[in-house]
Amino acid sequence: MKKPFVNLIIIILIFLCALFVDVSHENGLRIGSLQRSGNLYLGLDLQGGMQVLLEADVEDGTVVSADQLNTARQILENRSNGLGVSDVVFQVAGSNRILAEFPGMTNTEEVLATLKGTGLLEFVDTGDEFMMEGDPIKTDLTVSSSEKSSETTTTAAATAANLTDSSDSSDSTETATEEKVYHTVLTGAALQNVSVQMENSTPVVAFELKSDASQTFADFTSANIGKYLTIVLDGKVISSPRINGAITGGSGVITGNFTIDSANALSVQLKYGALPVPLKIVEYKMIGATLGEDSLKKSLVAGLIGLALAALFMILYYRLAGAVAVLAIIFYGAVSLALYKLIPITLSLSGIAGFILTTGGAFDANILMFERLKEELRNGKTINQAITLCWTRAWSSIRDSNVATLITAAILFYFGSSFGATIVKGFAVSLCLGVLISMFTAFLVTRTLLHYTTKVVKPENQNKWFGV
The missing domain is CATH 3.30.70.3400 (Alpha-Beta Plaits)
Structure with a gap:
């Protein structure tokens, strides 16, 4: 009795958590360090x-x-x-x-x-200026000869204007000097190794420099303690750490308000600032969206009608057990939708097809169990005995059919990844996820709900309640 009760508590908690994720959130969805928009991610074929x-x-x-x-x-x-x-x-x-x-x-x-x-990575001397992430910045390394020529021309024009009109000279000088150029100390070519480490339970990005760059870095950090060494990728700031002390060993750490994910992302940018192969x-x-909003709504309505007909068949044919199957499918749908949002999975037409197919598979697992249940009841077993045996004896069939489906999904995913067939890949992902959730639902939800509904209803007429 204790185990079914624990299972029931687990089912209720999972279902409530899934419903929380499924409900739209105006300010997005945040669970610990995990942050999501709270909406379904739609593919190209649904939103263009x-x-x-x-x-x-x-x-x-x-x-x-x-x-x-x-x-x-x-x-x-x-x-x-x-x-x-x-x-x-x-x-x-x-x-x-x-x-x-x-x-x-x-x-x-x-x-x-x-x-x-x-993919040009630069360590830039910005002095006392802290630069915000994403700010554009110009360095002496990236100033092209044409820009230098343009600046020279502008300065010459300002000088000529000074001979004739002092007010014009003032305006031209401001135009020529309004964009500041910062000095690049080192580039990404100086990095030898980059990794993410933990200091006082906080992620930091550790780096090691090549031997020929270590002395340059040591001299600069020694002379600029308390100032900022800004890290720039493709002309935009990705981090602006303060130099807290001289770094003379050819290695150091970058600290900031990092999460594990953001530290890993920065580590990748530092280590692979430039692409390893030109593209x-x-x-x-x-x-354009191949399925408009109106068509999408109609497709969802059609899917709901199909599920309603399947649910009606289950209830009419399997009676009480069929009603339990419908509850299990509701659980399956709520958990699937929540995982689509949390992982997240980009939902396309092929993904919807995979979801509908696995929903049918979830019904199929219940049907195998219920047929075994009816056989055990016909053989004189009690309801509790029949519920226990129906899963045990149906498991081999459920396992083999679902494993075969998972193998097929893995093959489809592999070929979809190898040849860029996103439609095939999306179908494979939703198919695999749906199979795993449906197996979990049949194993835990259907059996537990069968146990408790029979305890509450106490069916004595097996033909009336189970269609035996």
Whole structure:
């Protein structure tokens, strides 16, 4: 009796937590360090957006390793997150391509500029100035000869204007000097190793410099204690730590208000500031939503009607057990939706298809159990005995069918990842997740609810209550 009661408490807690996640949150959803928008992430086919295909820009015959492509994918993903597109999808396609999808994005220039960034990492001397993350900054390393020429021309024009009109000279001088240029101390090429460590339960980013850069770094930090050494990637600030002491050993740590995720992201940016393999944009295109809002609503209505008919069949054919199955499917749906939001999973048409298919699979597991239940009741077993035996004897069939489905999903996911077929990959992810949740639901929820409903109802007429 104690075990079913504990199971019931677990079911109720999981269901309440799932409902909390499922409900929309105006200010987003935050659970500890986990933060989500609180909404479902919709794919390109549901909300439209932009798709970009990148290819390794190498000479013919040059082999690009899988590690290089995966590292480039991670760097591009970190860069693109700065656009505010948390559900952006980057995946390796084949042996030398990366496919990027930006659901909901319509600013073509911003996306392409982010993808084509050089990945130049700089340690910049900003003196007493603390720079905010994301601020653009100009350094003496990135000032091109054309800009220098332009500044020279502007200064010459100001000098000429000074000979004729002093007021014009003042305006021109301000124009020529309004943008400050900071000095680059070191670049990312000086880094030898970067890692995330914990200091007093707080994540920090530790780094080691190459031997030839250690002395330069030691001299600079010794002379600039209390000032800021700003870290810049592609002309934008990613961190602006204060120099707390001379760093003479060729290694140091970057402290800040880091979480594990943000520290890891900074570590990747520092370690792989530049892409390990050059990439070029092969093609890009804007994709309109293939399923409009009205069609999506109609599809959801059709899905609900189908589920209602399936639930009606279960109740009519299996009676009390069928009603328990309906409750279990409600639990399954609530948990699935919550996980879609928390992981998060980008929901596309193929993902919806996978969800509906696994919902049918969840009903199937219950049907196998209930048929075994009816057999045991016909053989003279008590209700409690039949409930215990129905899972034991149906488990092998449930296990084999679901394992076969998981193997199929893994194969689909592999080929979807290898060839950039996002539709196949989305279907595989939702199929795999649905199978796992449906097995958990059949194992824990259906059995526990059967136990308690029979305790409450106390069915004596087996034909009336179970259709035996």
